[in-house]
Amino acid sequence: MSQRSVEHATFVIERRYESPREQVYAAWADPPAKAAWFGASDDYQLDFRIGGRELNRGAGPDGTAYTFDARYQDIVPNERIVFTYFMLMGSTGISVSVTTVELADDGDVTRLVYTEMGVFLDDHDDPRQRERGTGGLLDALGTRLGTEQ
Numbered sequence: 001m002s003q004r005s006v007e008h009a010t011f012v013i014e015r016r017y018e019s020p021r022e023q024v025y026a027a028w029a030d031p032p033a034k035a036a037w038f039g040a041s042d043d044y045q046l047d048f049r050i051g052g053r054e055l056n057r058g059a060g061p062d063g064t065a066y067t068f069d070a071r072y073q074d075i076v077p078n079e080r081i082v083f084t085y086f087m088l089m090g091s092t093g094i095s096v097s098v099t100t101v102e103l104a105d106d107g108d109v110t111r112l113v114y115t116e117m118g119v120f121l122d123d124h125d126d127p128r129q130r131e132r133g134t135g136g137l138l139d140a141l142g143t144r145l146g147t148e149q
Contacts, residue, residue, distance in 0.1 A: 006122040009127030019145045037144040094124035
């Protein structure tokens with residue numbers, strides 16, 4: 001039997017988008033808009049409401065199956081999104097996270113603050129790698145919005 005472990009980590013990523021806050025929020029809330037920047041697979045579902053679920057099943061470059069399974073805990077339109085999510089690699093749980101996305105006007109741009117508090121299980125996942133991957137997704141959001149960060 002392999003040794004069990006947990007690593008707790010929190011990271012914060014900030015981005016500024018040259019788009020109105022309502023447009024940035026819609027990119028999270030609208031299923032086709034989110035699928036366009038989130039790396040959605042053919043097996044993607046988004047029920048964007050408090051208590052709603054987001055599910056994305058796909059494969060990594062090496063063919064390993066991954067599942068992102070989220071529940072929305074709090075939503076304040078155009079201001080805040082709070083969700084919890086569980087990540088699986090195949091059938092193995094690799095992490096559990098609580099995430100907050102905050103949106104605010106910052107002059108002529110929208111400031112997004114993404115905070116994730118995660119529990120990374122049994123050395124199957126790494127918080128630094130997760131932070132880099134999340135940063136890449138937020139960059140993809142900026143590209144989709146047509147803005148520079």
